[in-house]
Amino acid sequence: MTETTGGTGATERVADVLLLFTDGPPTLGVSRVSRDLGLSKAVVHRILQSLTARGLIAYDPASREYRLGPAAAALGSRALRDSDLRTAALPFLAELRDRLHETVTISAKVHGGRVYLDQVVGTHEITMSVELGRRFPLHAGSSGKCMLAHCAPDEVDRLLDGELVALTPSTPTDPAALRAELVRIRERGYAASAGERQGDAGSVAVPVFGPGGLVGAVSVCGPRFRVTDDFVAVTAPRLIETADRITARLGGTAPPRTVPTSTERTS
The missing domain is CATH 3.30.450.40 (GAF domain)
Incomplete structure:
Protein backbone atom coordinates (compact mmCIF):
# COMPACT_ATOMS: atom_id res chain seq x y z
CA MET A 1 0.00 0.00 0.00
CA THR A 2 1.35 3.45 -0.88
CA GLU A 3 0.50 6.78 0.70
CA THR A 4 -1.77 8.99 -1.37
CA THR A 5 -2.95 12.56 -1.09
CA GLY A 6 -6.38 14.12 -1.10
CA GLY A 7 -9.61 13.46 0.75
CA THR A 8 -10.22 10.04 -0.72
CA GLY A 9 -6.73 8.83 0.17
CA ALA A 10 -7.05 10.11 3.73
CA THR A 11 -10.40 8.38 4.16
CA GLU A 12 -9.00 5.12 2.83
CA ARG A 13 -6.06 5.31 5.26
CA VAL A 14 -8.37 5.80 8.24
CA ALA A 15 -10.56 2.89 7.13
CA ASP A 16 -7.51 0.65 6.60
CA VAL A 17 -6.21 1.41 10.10
CA LEU A 18 -9.57 0.53 11.66
CA LEU A 19 -9.89 -2.67 9.62
CA LEU A 20 -6.42 -3.78 10.70
CA PHE A 21 -7.77 -4.21 14.24
CA THR A 22 -10.30 -6.79 13.02
CA ASP A 23 -7.65 -9.21 11.72
CA GLY A 24 -4.69 -9.42 14.03
CA PRO A 25 -3.87 -9.26 17.75
CA PRO A 26 -6.17 -7.27 20.06
CA THR A 27 -3.60 -4.50 20.51
CA LEU A 28 -1.36 -2.84 17.94
CA GLY A 29 1.43 -0.29 18.18
CA VAL A 30 2.28 2.53 15.82
CA SER A 31 5.24 0.60 14.35
CA ARG A 32 3.15 -2.50 13.59
CA VAL A 33 0.39 -0.46 11.91
CA SER A 34 2.97 1.53 9.94
CA ARG A 35 4.69 -1.63 8.72
CA ASP A 36 1.52 -3.55 7.85
CA LEU A 37 -0.09 -0.69 5.90
CA GLY A 38 3.03 0.88 4.39
CA LEU A 39 2.33 4.25 6.00
CA SER A 40 4.73 6.57 7.78
CA LYS A 41 4.68 6.51 11.58
CA ALA A 42 3.73 10.17 11.64
CA VAL A 43 0.62 9.52 9.52
CA VAL A 44 -0.33 6.48 11.61
CA HIS A 45 0.11 8.42 14.84
CA ARG A 46 -2.16 11.24 13.64
CA ILE A 47 -4.86 8.77 12.55
CA LEU A 48 -4.72 6.87 15.84
CA GLN A 49 -4.88 10.09 17.84
CA SER A 50 -7.95 11.21 15.91
CA LEU A 51 -9.68 7.83 16.34
CA THR A 52 -8.81 7.76 20.04
CA ALA A 53 -10.36 11.20 20.55
CA ARG A 54 -13.62 9.83 19.13
CA GLY A 55 -13.61 6.61 21.15
CA LEU A 56 -13.10 4.34 18.16
CA ILE A 57 -9.63 3.42 19.41
CA ALA A 58 -8.38 3.25 23.01
CA TYR A 59 -4.76 3.79 24.10
CA ASP A 60 -3.08 1.64 26.78
CA PRO A 61 -0.27 3.64 28.42
CA ALA A 62 1.25 0.52 30.00
CA SER A 63 1.86 -1.29 26.69
CA ARG A 64 1.91 1.90 24.57
CA GLU A 65 -0.41 0.14 22.15
CA TYR A 66 -3.95 0.67 20.88
CA ARG A 67 -7.09 -1.46 20.85
CA LEU A 68 -10.62 -0.97 19.54
CA GLY A 69 -12.57 1.43 21.71
CA PRO A 70 -16.15 1.58 23.02
CA ALA A 71 -17.43 3.56 20.04
CA ALA A 72 -16.19 0.79 17.72
CA ALA A 73 -18.05 -1.76 19.86
CA ALA A 74 -21.21 0.33 19.61
CA LEU A 75 -20.86 0.54 15.83
CA GLY A 76 -20.33 -3.20 15.59
CA SER A 77 -23.33 -3.98 17.78
CA ARG A 78 -25.53 -1.67 15.75
CA ALA A 79 -24.30 -3.18 12.49
CA LEU A 80 -25.10 -6.70 13.71
CA ARG A 81 -28.51 -5.68 15.04
CA ASP A 82 -29.49 -3.92 11.82
Missing part, protein backbone atom coordinates in the same frame (compact mmCIF):
# COMPACT_ATOMS: atom_id res chain seq x y z
CA SER A 83 -28.03 -6.45 9.38
CA ASP A 84 -30.67 -7.56 6.89
CA LEU A 85 -28.70 -10.75 6.23
CA ARG A 86 -28.57 -11.67 9.92
CA THR A 87 -32.25 -10.86 10.44
CA ALA A 88 -33.30 -12.93 7.43
CA ALA A 89 -31.11 -15.89 8.38
CA LEU A 90 -31.63 -16.34 12.13
CA PRO A 91 -34.95 -18.27 12.08
CA PHE A 92 -33.55 -20.67 9.50
CA LEU A 93 -30.30 -21.13 11.42
CA ALA A 94 -32.18 -22.31 14.50
CA GLU A 95 -34.33 -24.65 12.44
CA LEU A 96 -31.31 -26.24 10.77
CA ARG A 97 -29.44 -26.56 14.08
CA ASP A 98 -32.40 -28.45 15.54
CA ARG A 99 -32.29 -30.88 12.62
CA LEU A 100 -28.52 -31.45 12.52
CA HIS A 101 -27.51 -30.65 16.14
CA GLU A 102 -24.33 -28.91 14.97
CA THR A 103 -23.50 -25.20 15.09
CA VAL A 104 -24.99 -23.18 12.22
CA THR A 105 -23.50 -19.79 11.26
CA ILE A 106 -24.20 -16.87 8.95
CA SER A 107 -21.30 -14.91 7.44
CA ALA A 108 -21.19 -11.70 5.43
CA LYS A 109 -18.73 -10.86 2.68
CA VAL A 110 -16.70 -7.76 3.50
CA HIS A 111 -13.77 -5.97 1.92
CA GLY A 112 -10.82 -8.34 2.01
CA GLY A 113 -12.65 -11.35 3.40
CA ARG A 114 -15.69 -12.29 5.45
CA VAL A 115 -17.02 -11.99 9.00
CA TYR A 116 -19.34 -14.15 11.07
CA LEU A 117 -22.53 -12.20 11.86
CA ASP A 118 -24.18 -14.75 14.15
CA GLN A 119 -24.40 -18.40 15.12
CA VAL A 120 -26.75 -20.88 16.72
CA VAL A 121 -24.57 -23.22 18.75
CA GLY A 122 -24.99 -26.98 18.43
CA THR A 123 -26.61 -29.19 21.04
CA HIS A 124 -23.82 -31.78 21.46
CA GLU A 125 -21.74 -31.81 24.64
CA ILE A 126 -18.65 -31.16 22.49
CA THR A 127 -19.52 -28.52 19.92
CA MET A 128 -18.03 -25.64 17.93
CA SER A 129 -18.45 -21.89 18.26
CA VAL A 130 -17.05 -19.11 16.06
CA GLU A 131 -15.68 -15.64 16.69
CA LEU A 132 -18.18 -13.02 15.57
CA GLY A 133 -17.00 -9.85 13.88
CA ARG A 134 -13.43 -10.94 13.07
CA ARG A 135 -12.42 -10.80 9.43
CA PHE A 136 -11.24 -14.10 7.91
CA PRO A 137 -9.73 -14.69 4.45
CA LEU A 138 -11.82 -16.21 1.67
CA HIS A 139 -9.42 -18.99 0.70
CA ALA A 140 -9.61 -20.83 4.04
CA GLY A 141 -12.70 -22.74 5.15
CA SER A 142 -15.97 -23.61 3.49
CA SER A 143 -17.75 -20.29 4.09
CA GLY A 144 -14.95 -18.31 2.50
CA LYS A 145 -14.47 -20.67 -0.43
CA CYS A 146 -18.14 -20.78 -1.38
CA MET A 147 -18.15 -16.97 -1.42
CA LEU A 148 -14.93 -16.84 -3.42
CA ALA A 149 -16.43 -19.20 -5.98
CA HIS A 150 -19.06 -16.57 -6.75
CA CYS A 151 -16.87 -13.45 -6.67
CA ALA A 152 -16.12 -11.48 -9.82
CA PRO A 153 -13.23 -12.97 -11.86
CA ASP A 154 -10.98 -9.95 -11.25
CA GLU A 155 -11.46 -10.29 -7.48
CA VAL A 156 -10.63 -14.00 -7.65
CA ASP A 157 -7.51 -13.19 -9.69
CA ARG A 158 -6.35 -10.56 -7.18
CA LEU A 159 -6.73 -12.95 -4.27
CA LEU A 160 -5.11 -15.95 -5.95
CA ASP A 161 -2.26 -13.84 -7.32
CA GLY A 162 -1.50 -12.57 -3.82
CA GLU A 163 -0.21 -14.32 -0.71
CA LEU A 164 -2.42 -17.21 0.40
CA VAL A 165 -1.66 -17.37 4.11
CA ALA A 166 -1.71 -20.84 5.69
CA LEU A 167 -3.83 -20.59 8.84
CA THR A 168 -3.32 -24.32 9.48
CA PRO A 169 -1.33 -27.09 7.74
CA SER A 170 -4.54 -27.92 5.82
CA THR A 171 -5.22 -24.42 4.47
CA PRO A 172 -5.24 -24.50 0.65
CA THR A 173 -2.42 -22.34 -0.71
CA ASP A 174 -2.00 -23.67 -4.27
CA PRO A 175 -3.71 -21.20 -6.65
CA ALA A 176 -4.23 -23.79 -9.41
CA ALA A 177 -5.80 -26.29 -7.03
CA LEU A 178 -8.03 -23.57 -5.58
CA ARG A 179 -9.22 -22.51 -9.03
CA ALA A 180 -10.20 -26.10 -9.79
CA GLU A 181 -12.03 -26.39 -6.50
CA LEU A 182 -13.96 -23.16 -7.10
CA VAL A 183 -15.29 -24.65 -10.34
CA ARG A 184 -16.54 -27.71 -8.45
CA ILE A 185 -18.13 -25.53 -5.77
CA ARG A 186 -20.08 -23.55 -8.37
CA GLU A 187 -21.25 -26.75 -10.04
CA ARG A 188 -22.47 -28.56 -6.94
CA GLY A 189 -23.60 -25.51 -4.95
CA TYR A 190 -21.66 -26.01 -1.72
CA ALA A 191 -18.15 -26.01 -0.26
CA ALA A 192 -16.72 -28.30 2.40
CA SER A 193 -13.53 -28.16 4.43
CA ALA A 194 -11.63 -30.09 7.06
CA GLY A 195 -9.20 -28.23 9.27
CA GLU A 196 -8.55 -25.36 6.84
CA ARG A 197 -9.31 -22.36 9.07
CA GLN A 198 -9.22 -24.10 12.44
CA GLY A 199 -7.33 -27.35 12.69
CA ASP A 200 -9.86 -29.34 14.68
CA ALA A 201 -12.99 -28.15 12.84
CA GLY A 202 -14.88 -29.24 9.75
CA SER A 203 -17.66 -27.44 7.93
CA VAL A 204 -20.04 -27.26 4.98
CA ALA A 205 -21.24 -23.94 3.52
CA VAL A 206 -23.53 -22.55 0.81
CA PRO A 207 -23.54 -18.95 -0.53
CA VAL A 208 -26.43 -16.55 0.03
CA PHE A 209 -27.48 -13.90 -2.50
CA GLY A 210 -29.32 -10.60 -2.29
CA PRO A 211 -30.77 -8.43 -5.06
CA GLY A 212 -27.29 -7.25 -5.99
CA GLY A 213 -25.63 -10.65 -5.93
CA LEU A 214 -23.45 -12.45 -3.37
CA VAL A 215 -23.88 -11.24 0.22
CA GLY A 216 -22.64 -14.06 2.42
CA ALA A 217 -22.83 -17.73 3.34
CA VAL A 218 -24.59 -20.07 5.72
CA SER A 219 -22.58 -22.94 7.18
CA VAL A 220 -22.77 -25.95 9.46
CA CYS A 221 -19.64 -26.64 11.48
CA GLY A 222 -18.53 -29.11 14.09
CA PRO A 223 -15.55 -31.00 15.44
CA ARG A 224 -13.58 -32.49 12.59
CA PHE A 225 -14.17 -36.07 13.76
CA ARG A 226 -17.95 -35.62 13.33
CA VAL A 227 -17.90 -33.79 9.98
CA THR A 228 -17.34 -36.95 7.96
CA ASP A 229 -18.05 -37.56 4.29
CA ASP A 230 -21.36 -39.14 5.30
CA PHE A 231 -22.24 -36.05 7.33
CA VAL A 232 -21.42 -33.80 4.36
CA ALA A 233 -23.59 -35.95 2.08
CA VAL A 234 -26.58 -35.60 4.41
CA THR A 235 -25.98 -31.94 5.26
CA ALA A 236 -25.29 -30.38 1.85
CA PRO A 237 -28.84 -30.72 0.40
CA ARG A 238 -30.41 -29.41 3.62
CA LEU A 239 -27.97 -26.51 3.72
CA ILE A 240 -28.67 -25.64 0.08
CA GLU A 241 -32.39 -25.57 0.88
CA THR A 242 -31.76 -23.28 3.87
CA ALA A 243 -29.52 -20.92 1.87
CA ASP A 244 -32.11 -20.70 -0.89
CA ARG A 245 -34.81 -19.77 1.63
CA ILE A 246 -32.60 -17.01 3.05
CA THR A 247 -31.81 -15.82 -0.48
CA ALA A 248 -35.52 -15.72 -1.31
CA ARG A 249 -36.28 -13.72 1.84
CA LEU A 250 -33.61 -11.19 0.82
CA GLY A 251 -35.03 -10.94 -2.71
CA GLY A 252 -32.02 -12.52 -4.36
CA THR A 253 -31.60 -15.33 -6.86
CA ALA A 254 -29.24 -18.29 -6.49
CA PRO A 255 -27.29 -19.29 -9.61
CA PRO A 256 -27.93 -22.65 -11.28
CA ARG A 257 -26.24 -25.63 -9.65
CA THR A 258 -26.21 -29.41 -9.95
CA VAL A 259 -27.75 -31.56 -7.23
CA PRO A 260 -24.87 -32.52 -4.92
CA THR A 261 -23.77 -36.08 -5.58
CA SER A 262 -20.16 -35.95 -4.38
CA THR A 263 -18.76 -35.57 -0.89
CA GLU A 264 -15.27 -34.70 -2.09
CA ARG A 265 -13.49 -32.46 0.40
CA THR A 266 -10.14 -30.83 0.85
CA SER A 267 -8.14 -32.23 3.70
